[in-house]
Amino acid sequence: MNREKRTEIFRRLRAQRPNPTTELAYSSPFELLIAVILSAQATDVGVNKATAKLYPVANTPQAILDLGVDGLKQYIKTIGLFNSKAENVIKTCRILVEQHGGEIPRDRAALEALPGVGRKTANVVLNTAFGEPTMAVDTHIFRVSNRTRIAPGKNVLEVEKRLLRVVPEEFLVDAHHWLILHGRYTCVARKPKCGSCIIEDLCELPMSQRPEY
Structure with a gap:
């Protein structure tokens, strides 16, 4: 061609x-990151239904960390692989709080170092949240x-x-x-x-x- x-x-x-733009619902880079982590082997519609209940309660790394794994599972249990995803999200939130001041890094290596974040997820965040090509x-x-x-x-x-x-x-x-x-x-x-x-x-x-x- x-x-x-x-x-x-x-x-x-x-x-x-x-x-x-993405069909995942989000209002901040952090919300986008979590939605993309949750979307693995799940539909955007299913993820949006879960985050519509989660984000009004907790939409920052510290707030989700405060929920704990079991608390988070109550909001995402309708999503496939929710047990492992809950573990990864909590670990990711802890790293964001402890190493990045609660902010989403605008750096591929730092993003890929987060649990549950691979190359594709990093690319989504870099592109959709930060306008990277x-x-x-x-x-x-x-x-x-x-x-x-x-x-x-x-x-x-x-x-x-x-x-x-x-x-x-x-x-x-x-x-x-x-x-x-x-x-x-x-x-x-x-x-x-x-x-x-x-x-x-x-x-x-x-x-x-x-x-x-």
Whole structure:
């Protein structure tokens, strides 16, 4: 795929969603961090239902630390893997209080040192909370990048690095949101909705592999 085609793809995605953002509900970098930790193998809708009850009670590292593991579990028990997530969130809050003055570090290494935070979560926080041009490659972005040939790769790190290299600079900050939303609602896993896709004519998926519509 050449630069001109990629540029047109992102122009169309931008026109469709001029101000894309995460579908997780949050009002601070800390709330975003916790929501992303909780969202692993869970839906954004499910996480938002839990945090809608949690955040009015505790939405700072110290406040959640004060809840303790068992107290936190009462708010997030509807989310998958809530036991291990509660442990990680409490450990993360303790590190934030003791090492970062209760603030979210704007540094990849410091973020990835937090329990329950991997590269993808760090990328989400750096991009969405701080406006850094990162690529948080999830299953949607991995699928869209490979299926359309925007940035094919064998694993998420390959796709991330290629996207950072080939996405035109003007689109970098919002690109991962556009790709996630496109994968979530149009270029879906089992049967992509090619007939209603705004970049169908630019996609390099062979016609033989596209569903009939």
